[in-house]
Amino acid sequence: MAKATGTRTTATGDAKRTRSAAETEKIRVALVERRDELQDEYDTSISELTELQRDRFADSAGDDQADTGTKTFEREQEITLANNLLERITQVERAIDRLSAGNYGWCERCGNAIPVERLAAFPSATLCVSCKQLEERR
Ligand SMILES: [Zn+2]
Numbered sequence: 001m002a003k004a005t006g007t008r009t010t011a012t013g014d015a016k017r018t019r020s021a022a023e024t025e026k027i028r029v030a031l032v033e034r035r036d037e038l039q040d041e042y043d044t045s046i047s048e049l050t051e052l053q054r055d056r057f058a059d060s061a062g063d064d065q066a067d068t069g070t071k072t073f074e075r076e077q078e079i080t081l082a083n084n085l086l087e088r089i090t091q092v093e094r095a096i097d098r099l100s101a102g103n104y105g106w107c108e109r110c111g112n113a114i115p116v117e118r119l120a121a122f123p124s125a126t127l128c129v130s131c132k133q134l135e136e137r138r
Contacts, residue, residue, distance in 0.1 A: 019113060023116065024099065026116050027099055027104075027105055027116050027119055027120075028099055030116060030119065030120035031092055031095055031096050031099065031119070031120070031123055032096065033120075034092050034120060034123055035089060035092040035093060035096070038085055038089045038092065039089060042082060042085040042086060042089060045078060045081050045082040045085060049075065049078045049079065049082060052071065052074055052075045052078060055071065056071055056075070088123075091123055091124045092123045095119075095123040105119055107126070107127050107128035107131050108126045108131075109127055109128075109131040109134075109135075110128060110130075110131055112128050113128075114127070114128045115128070115129070
């Protein structure tokens with residue numbers, strides 16, 4: 001019976017997709033720092049929101065229409081900001097999970113490693129800088 005012979009495995013196949021443990025650790029630290037920063041901003045935003053909410057109930061009786069309008073606007077902006085921060089926190093946390101699973105930080109287009117600095121600044125980055133530039137030029 002004839003057997004297929006093309007089963008030889010190449011040792012270099014996955015070479016691109018290896019990052020040193022030290023580098024993975026560096027990315028993890030950067031991501032965790034980023035998450036903590038965002039968490040702080042989020043907490044601040046929430047306490048400001050609570051403040052605005054309290055103001056609203058405390059002295060809305062004496063407010064004229066314009067005051068109420070401004071406060072509503074401020075509150076809406078604060079809510080948008082808080083939601084935004086929460087979204088970014090979730091992104092960073094997903095990134096940390098994917099990093100643990102070993103499938104984070106690789107360019108989706110060329111498969112090269114995305115630099116640590118870029119990942120720290122944009123945890124949701126899925127392309128390396130040159131691929132991103134190519135993408136934007138189209
Ligand atoms: Zn790339």
